[in-house]
Amino acid sequence: MQAIIHFPEISPEIFSIPLFGMEFALRWYALAYIAGIIIAWRLAVLALNAPQLWPGQKAPMRAEQVEDLLTWIIIGVILGGRLGFVLFYQPGYYLTHPAEILRIWQGGMAFHGGLIGVILACWAYARRHGISKIQMADLVAYTVPAGLLLGRLANFINAELWGRPTDLPWGVAFPGQAAQDCGQALGALCARHPSQLYEAAMEGLILGLLLIWLTWRRQSLQHPGLNLGVFLAGYGMARFVVEFFRQPDAQFVSLGNPLGLAWHMGGYGLTMGQILSLPMIALGLYFALRRKPKQDQMV
Template structure:
């Protein structure tokens, strides 16, 4: 037991009651992510300095439809990803639980696949380059990741492994052992640090090389997630794999590879768009 522990800040998972309707922090995290992501998308597409002359991209108004596509893909894909990847036997026995999203259970990698499908449908309908659409969505994705990890911390869920670091916490429902606040590690790396990296890249002209921001996101998120998995306690049934691996590590490794390939692809082009 470490000499000093940070107390876990007990927060009611329900942020506010609107009559009989409870509004949970989890729901507010998604709402906040979508609202600030929408604002970021509109800021990106309307800043002429970030784009080459006549480079095709969505309009400020078109971003609204893109957000709807992406949001539906994230919610549907995230839930189905959790159901199919992490606990299919439970949901097969209790199919009505699939729709009870307020109990938690959203898989990032499933949400990513759903978002990709939504972006592809939008790009196809508007005859826009898919990589340009994925670049602007990737640039704002860390906003949603940040809010989502804070919601994991408040709930609390997805806590860390036992530790004696000075900032270890005893999480309700996780026993008496102090643990890493791994949700905050992920909020800092997958959210804040990755957001800064991608926006600096965008302001430096990365959007003129379609695929560059997407590649940076895949490489950055995958590396951050794999690193944080060393501190996060995996579910022994759903997430733990042999040889110290976790499901999160395994699913994030392809993102690192795909991100690296996109980086090489975009940087090896003769030049950025004029």
């Protein structure tokens, strides 16, 4: 008999408060965002207050500017994440339902879109304040994985973005839509890969610890572009691998394409997540492997 781990009874809401006839709730996903931003802020301030980490013993910006930068980044995450989901995953639907693009509370955010939004926000902020763009990118890259870790844990608590069916002993029987029968071979309960936890470990914990170690032990900020390259390549490779275990996006699943491939030929292909990760891997390897003089600030 297959061993199945039943999904723990965890409410997506931490608590709710009735106020003025409305119900206000704090959800785990919101808490993950808040905690991730706070951790990123503190990590950035610590690095900026350690001039020995930077080329020429000089940080590219003041620690006090981080709070202002975070505002720009939050806007970039929200706008980029939402528009990325609309354009990458369901353009046809939102073309016919444009009013629903603004309904972020209904769900639908794409990491790769959010990343583009953050890049544009950081670029605009650095240009406005005369800050080295590549050094700012290195700083932000080393702070991001903590938020990814918490966000993927929140995905697991919300029982969303679950994995493909599996008969492995750590398969989890998620509630709701995920609990539908996987087929006679696996029995009535549908055990699935806890792909959210795979991503939390690879994109968040492992990548985060690697970047912290590189920053504080290997002086990676002395080499402009290295942190950025490690983050882009590391996330891209982690996401590419995990896509083999994630449940395919419903809009790409069709007759003859049960794996949910966004591009396929002769039975082989790539999911949308893998397609979007390939440029990240290529760009990340470029930044991580190139050799640049420490003194080159690339403003």
